[in-house]
Amino acid sequence: MPQTAVATEREVGALSEDLRLACMRISRRVRFESAGEIAPHQFSVLARLERGPASPRALADVEKVSAPSMTRTVGCLADQGLVARHDDPDDGRRIIVELTDEGRAALRRTRQGRNRWMHERILELGEQDRRALAAASEVLARIAAR
Amino acid sequence: MPQTAVATEREVGALSEDLRLACMRISRRVRFESAGEIAPHQFSVLARLERGPASPRALADVEKVSAPSMTRTVGCLADQGLVARHDDPDDGRRIIVELTDEGRAALRRTRQGRNRWMHERILELGEQDRRALAAASEVLARIAAR
DNA sequence: TATTGTTATACTCTATAACTATA
DNA sequence: TATAGTTATAGAGTATAACAATA
Numbered sequence: 001m002p003q004t005a006v007a008t009e010r011e012v013g014a015l016s017e018d019l020r021l022a023c024m025r026i027s028r029r030v031r032f033e034s035a036g037e038i039a040p041h042q043f044s045v046l047a048r049l050e051r052g053p054a055s056p057r058a059l060a061d062v063e064k065v066s067a068p069s070m071t072r073t074v075g076c077l078a079d080q081g082l083v084a085r086h087d088d089p090d091d092g093r094r095i096i097v098e099l100t101d102e103g104r105a106a107l108r109r110t111r112q113g114r115n116r117w118m119h120e121r122i123l124e125l126g127e128q129d130r131r132a133l134a135a136a137s138e139v140l141a142r143i144a145a146r
Numbered sequence: 147m148p149q150t151a152v153a154t155e156r157e158v159g160a161l162s163e164d165l166r167l168a169c170m171r172i173s174r175r176v177r178f179e180s181a182g183e184i185a186p187h188q189f190s191v192l193a194r195l196e197r198g199p200a201s202p203r204a205l206a207d208v209e210k211v212s213a214p215s216m217t218r219t220v221g222c223l224a225d226q227g228l229v230a231r232h233d234d235p236d237d238g239r240r241i242i243v244e245l246t247d248e249g250r251a252a253l254r255r256t257r258q259g260r261n262r263w264m265h266e267r268i269l270e271l272g273e274q275d276r277r278a279l280a281a282a283s284e285v286l287a288r289i290a291a292r
Numbered sequence: 293t294a295t296t297g298t299t300a301t302a303c304t305c306t307a308t309a310a311c312t313a314t315a
Numbered sequence: 316t317a318t319a320g321t322t323a324t325a326g327a328g329t330a331t332a333a334c335a336a337t338a
Contacts, residue, residue: 012265012268012269012276013261013265015268015276015279015280015283016261016264016265016267016268017257017261017264018283018284018287019172019264019268019279019283019286020172020173020176020260020261020264021287021290022169022283022286022287022289022290023168023169023170023172023173023176023286024169024173024176025290025291026165026166026169026286026289026290027166027169027170027173027174028173029290030166030169030170039304039305041305055319055320056319056320057318057319057320065305065306065307066306066307066308067319067320067321068306068307068308068320068321068322068323069305069306069307070320071320071321071322072305072306073305088319091314091315091318091319092313092314092315092319093313093314093315093318093319093320094314094318094319094320095319095320111163114166115159115162115163115166118162118163118165118166118289119158119159119162121162121289121292122158122161122162122165122289123158124292125285125289129285130158130161132278132281132282132285133161133165133282133285133286134161135278135281135282136278136279136281136282136283136286137161137164137165137168137282138164139271139275139278139279140165140168140169140172140279140282141164141167141168143168143172143264143267143268143271144167144168144171144172144175145171146267146270185327185328187328201296201297202296202297203295203296203297211328211329211330212329212330212331213296213297213298214297214298214299214300214329214330214331215328215329215330216297217297217298217299218328218329219328237295237296237337237338238296238336238337238338239295239296239297239336239337239338240295240296240297240337241296241297
């Protein structure tokens, strides 16, 4: 663990490339290891609905896809019984999409599968490495949220 | 920065989820910020060719796509002038794909674009946070390589 | 007979444009 | 007239199956 400063242009450049590559490789591995479950774009919608019901329009906006794409995605999820569609009593044009119990269970299973690989890797580390990751985890989360 | 142990099942579980999410979000942001450049699957092939020329067959195997897909991808790259195709003098069935100077330049530009976002985020950090990332970077790289 | 690369064809996810029904 | 959702259609990228050329 370096106790010296990481301050020169060259050092920051090397660090940014190393971190970027590590993040990309880890997320690729996680995705690969948890293949065969819910497709990423479907998972993303399910996770969004965990915060509460939403209209297809709102889902399309937040997921940055077109309305027809969201119609399709929601249709797939409904066919699998993971979400339910209801008419909005206040606005005849709108539809409300919400998670079913089955959808909540699928979300939980998928999350567990995605965490498993990372969990196993972390268990293989020594305590010092784990502490280094724990310290960086918060900083990475802050970067990702920017 | 925690100086205490990260050892309980619960702590390791929380750390693995936090790290996984941070890595996924960062790589999504990097991809988004460097959109409009070479498509990911094309970039991956170019990067592979940096190590030396290869046949479409070998590229398909290593990139885990079908032979027809690789025919298509290599065709696109050749149309853009980023790779060149030659007949193999030793085996009439084979074709050798290699990077052109233009392909090498495109690779360099794309890499720079992808690092830029991360580089800017790291510059905004304090020295202590940078040290935490530097310490974790090596551990993350080791995890990603497993 | 096996292998390399290509073509033909189809499936999935994405998009834009046009349509409907409500507001 | 504007908005929510759908349908029609097309464009990437992927796959499998069938083919030609070569080993």
